[in-house]
Amino acid sequence: MSAHNEVRVYVRTRPTAQFAQELIEYLPDNQTVNVRLRKNSRKGVLSNQMSSWTFRLNGVLHNVSQEEVYQQVAHSVVLGALEGYNGTVMCFGQTGAGKTFTMTGATESYKQRGIIPRAIQEVFHEIDNRVDHTFSVHLSYLEIYNETFVDLLASVKGGQTKHCGTLAVVEEPEGGVSVKGLSLHPVHREEEALNLLFEGEMNKIIGEHALNKNSSRSHCIFTIHVESRSRTLSNATYVTSKLNLVDLAGSERLSKTGSEGQVQKEALYINRSLSFLEQAILALADRRREHVPFRQSKLTHALKDSLGGNCNTVLVANIYGEAAQIDETLSTLRFAARMKCVCTEPSVNKHIDPVLEVQRLQKEIQRLKQELSFHNTLANRAAVTYEDLSETQEAVVKSEVQRYLAGTLDEITIVSIRQIQAVFAQFKKAFQEQEQQLKEQKSQKCIVVENTQSTLSTSDAKEPVEEVEGENRLSVPASTKRQSVSPGRSKGKKVKESSGKNGQGSTGPGEQLTMMQRETEVLVPPSVAESKETAKDDAKKRCNTPPSKMEAFEVYKSERGCEINRILKENKSVLKERLAQLHNLTGIINSIKRDIDHMSSELQLCREQRQSQGQLVSADGEPVLDEAEVALLIKLREAKDQYRQNYEELLSTKAEVQYCRHLVDQCRIRLFTEFESWYNESFLLPDEILSILKDGGPIRPGLVPVDKALALVSNTEGDEQEHSEPTKLLADSPSATSFYNAYNRTVQRRAPHCTVSRRSSTGPDTNKLKSLAAVTQRGR
Numbered sequence: 001m002s003a004h005n006e007v008r009v010y011v012r013t014r015p016t017a018q019f020a021q022e023l024i025e026y027l028p029d030n031q032t033v034n035v036r037l038r039k040n041s042r043k044g045v046l047s048n049q050m051s052s053w054t055f056r057l058n059g060v061l062h063n064v065s066q067e068e069v070y071q072q073v074a075h076s077v078v079l080g081a082l083e084g085y086n087g088t089v090m091c092f093g094q095t096g097a098g099k100t101f102t103m104t105g106a107t108e109s110y111k112q113r114g115i116i117p118r119a120i121q122e123v124f125h126e127i128d129n130r131v132d133h134t135f136s137v138h139l140s141y142l143e144i145y146n147e148t149f150v151d152l153l154a155s156v157k158g159g160q161t162k163h164c165g166t167l168a169v170v171e172e173p174e175g176g177v178s179v180k181g182l183s184l185h186p187v188h189r190e191e192e193a194l195n196l197l198f199e200g201e202m203n204k205i206i207g208e209h210a211l212n213k214n215s216s217r218s219h220c221i222f223t224i225h226v227e228s229r230s231r232t233l234s235n236a237t238y239v240t241s242k243l244n245l246v247d248l249a250g251s252e253r254l255s256k257t258g259s260e261g262q263v264q265k266e267a268l269y270i271n272r273s274l275s276f277l278e279q280a281i282l283a284l285a286d287r288r289r290e291h292v293p294f295r296q297s298k299l300t301h302a303l304k305d306s307l308g309g310n311c312n313t314v315l316v317a318n319i320y321g322e323a324a325q326i327d328e329t330l331s332t333l334r335f336a337a338r339m340k341c342v343c344t345e346p347s348v349n350k351h352i353d354p355v356l357e358v359q360r361l362q363k364e365i366q367r368l369k370q371e372l373s374f375h376n377t378l379a380n381r382a383a384v385t386y387e388d389l390s391e392t393q394e395a396v397v398k399s400e401v402q403r404y405l406a407g408t409l410d411e412i413t414i415v416s417i418r419q420i421q422a423v424f425a426q427f428k429k430a431f432q433e434q435e436q437q438l439k440e441q442k443s444q445k446c447i448v449v450e451n452t453q454s455t456l457s458t459s460d461a462k463e464p465v466e467e468v469e470g471e472n473r474l475s476v477p478a479s480t481k482r483q484s485v486s487p488g489r490s491k492g493k494k495v496k497e498s499s500g501k502n503g504q505g506s507t508g509p510g511e512q513l514t515m516m517q518r519e520t521e522v523l524v525p526p527s528v529a530e531s532k533e534t535a536k537d538d539a540k541k542r543c544n545t546p547p548s549k550m551e552a553f554e555v556y557k558s559e560r561g562c563e564i565n566r567i568l569k570e571n572k573s574v575l576k577e578r579l580a581q582l583h584n585l586t587g588i589i590n591s592i593k594r595d596i597d598h599m600s601s602e603l604q605l606c607r608e609q610r611q612s613q614g615q616l617v618s619a620d621g622e623p624v625l626d627e628a629e630v631a632l633l634i635k636l637r638e639a640k641d642q643y644r645q646n647y648e649e650l651l652s653t654k655a656e657v658q659y660c661r662h663l664v665d666q667c668r669i670r671l672f673t674e675f676e677s678w679y680n681e682s683f684l685l686p687d688e689i690l691s692i693l694k695d696g697g698p699i700r701p702g703l704v705p706v707d708k709a710l711a712l713v714s715n716t717e718g719d720e721q722e723h724s725e726p727t728k729l730l731a732d733s734p735s736a737t738s739f740y741n742a743y744n745r746t747v748q749r750r751a752p753h754c755t756v757s758r759r760s761s762t763g764p765d766t767n768k769l770k771s772l773a774a775v776t777q778r779g780r
């Protein structure tokens with residue numbers, strides 16, 4: 001099928017003994033029709049002048065069998081539908097001209113069956129022949145009667161309806177149209193489909209008039225919906241198509257049909273909708289027209305994608321070739337000629353099955369990952385992984401970002417895209433937390449300023465402390481926050497102050513904090529001898545199926561990591577103590593502040609009373625205060641002193657809390673990192689790799705990530721191979737060394753368990769490569 005198609009148009013004549021040969025002439029090319037008409041004959045004026053018209057169509061079907069009509073008109077469209085092209089075959093013409101005969105044929109005679117039953121037969125015949133595809137076929141049968149949609153198969157059980165409610169045309173996202181609420185019936189055999197066709201025929205509305213005893217009073221669209229998938233190709237694409245077989249109602253001259261009542265009303269609807277169809281065809285045929293009035297009638301709207309879409313469209317113009325019908329014949333041929341100018345753009349309706357597409361993409365990702373690993377290995381970046389970060393790695397990234405923001409880390413080393421993403425995520429989180437904190441501080445400051453203005457005199461006003469975020473966190477206004485010193489620098493002084501204040505002597509929290517810091521700094525990696533001993537013990541634990549990380553972590557905390565775990569616990573308990581202290585101080589400060597507020601308002605009251613009673617002034621011009629007022633002023637000053645002292649202590653405690661948090665975080669990261677390495681060493685790394693991590697070597701057992709350790713072994717083996725049997729391995733192409741090395745390493749990294757068994761093999765290197773390839777295949 002070409003990409004740009006003109007609508008194919010055929011003319012078919014209803015057989016008659018009075019065929020008007022003098023008016024209608026079919027040329028021998030079987031494509032040209034000449035029509036001659038005496039001028040003014042319509043007005044009853046006699047004239048010898050003739051008007052003539054020539055119509056060139058795709059074919060003339062005069063005195064031809066139903067089979068020939070099918071072959072010429074519909075055969076290629078039906079085959080196209082099985083390939084995924086939409087197709088439309090439509091019969092147009094005056095009433096009684098043989099449209100229904102062409103489309104459905106005589107339902108009682110097999111030989112006289114029309115296009116629809118023949119199309120059904122061909123569809124199932126082709127399906128049986130095309131064994132490399134699976135097909136599913138559904139049928140629908142729509143009638144448009146007096147501008148109303150009717151489902152001719154609504155009474156048949158087993159239909160599927162996507163939407164309930166009244167039938168209506170809906171525009172599909174891809175540009176096509178469908179009728180919402182129309183039932184679709186799955187069919188598996190020709191017979192099933194014919195049953196439905198005949199059932200629909202029974203439901204059609206038929207009327208009688210002078211020109212046709214069984215005149216269709218409606219437009220009918222019989223649609224075969226086909227879906228096809230390849231059995232041989234396992235790709236996710238499949239094709240669908242719609243084959244619309246349309247039997248239009250015939251145009252009628254009421255004077256000729258003599259219709260009355262209901263039949264007359266129907267004729268008016270029919271003529272109106274056919275005139276809209278003509279308008280749509282006129283617009284479609286005129287390439288300069290941008291707008292085509294499809295929505296003017298139900299018929300044009302329902303046929304939108306059949307007339308001007310991606311469809312193979314064929315029109316059969318049925319004419320009744322008697323002289324009395326020459327006007328209708330002429331107008332039918334004019335319509336046909338216009339229709340021939342309409343172009344469609346047939347294209348296959350390809351779709352992608354989402355489930356299969358996801359599977360295909362997953363395979364593609366896997367393949368790309370393998371390729372990436374090759375390249376990384378070639379570029380000496382074997383340690384880079386593309387898996388999701390583990391919890392420990394996430395924790396490390398978090399700590400790095402925090403240290404970077406605090407200024408204690410100069411750079412964050414970039415390792416992989418995932419790590420970059422994790423770093424950005426942490427920055428975002430930190431930013432959002434800061435923003436939230438600032439907002440809260442701002443709102444609190446506003447409240448505090450209001451309170452302060454009403455209770456304290458401006459000169460003595462001190463920014464108060466408000467409790468936020470539960471009991472363990474304090475928020476101080478931005479101006480005072482700046483005064484807090486970084487934990488590292490302030491710890492000595494603050495520890496002293498805090499121990500003195502709490503009267504805890506030499507074993508006070510200040511000293512505890514110093515001890516704790518010392519212990520953290522002492523956390524150096526264990527000696528090589530120690531590691532060797534513990535590695536031996538740990539090796540005993542190695543078994544075929546490693547325990548879950550949760551279980552292993554519990555064991556680790558009680559054995560190998562008990563020391564760091566103990567320090568972590570101590571740090572946590574000191575942190576808890578400091579938080580409690582902070583909470584206590586906040587309570588005290590807030591209570592003093594309430595007292596200050598209360599005394600300030602009392603003072604204000606005294607002043608107002610004094611002024612209302614007449615102000616007493618001393619010789620120096622100073623106002624004279626009464627006793628109660630003086631006592632209040634003294635108390636207020638004491639309270640403010642107390643406030644300041646506690647506030648300073650609070651700042652110092654807050655700094656300690658921050659420092660304790662920092663230590664707890666450090667211990668926790670250390671514990672996780674040590675555990676991760678211990679786990680790898682104890683359960684994942686094979687014995688031969690552990691033996692490479694020898695005493696005195698640069699690599700300490702227990703802190704080597706599993707992928708690095710495996711790469712290390714493969715390097716060693718690679719060296720051996722290169723020195724012992726280089727020509728054997730790469731006799732054909734010595735320049736492929738890097739490639740094979742990279743390949744080996746990649747396979748080893750992708751399938752570490754298989755690598756272990758491969759290494760114990762003593763077979764020749766070529767066999768090793770083969771077994772590696774097999775491993776890769778299985779991995780896929």
Ligand SMILES: Nc1ncnc2c1ncn2[C@@H]1O[C@H](COP(=O)(O)OP(=O)(O)OP(=O)(O)O)[C@@H](O)[C@H]1O
Nearest residue numbers: 014015095096097098099100101212215216249250
């Ligand atoms: N090619 C033909 N060979 C034999 N009989 C025909 C042919 N064309 C039409 N007829 C007969 O003419 C009569 C009218 O045909 P048909 O009902 O198909 O017309 P129609 O165009 O569908 O009319 P309407 O628009 O009123 O429904 C029928 O009895 C039909 O059998």
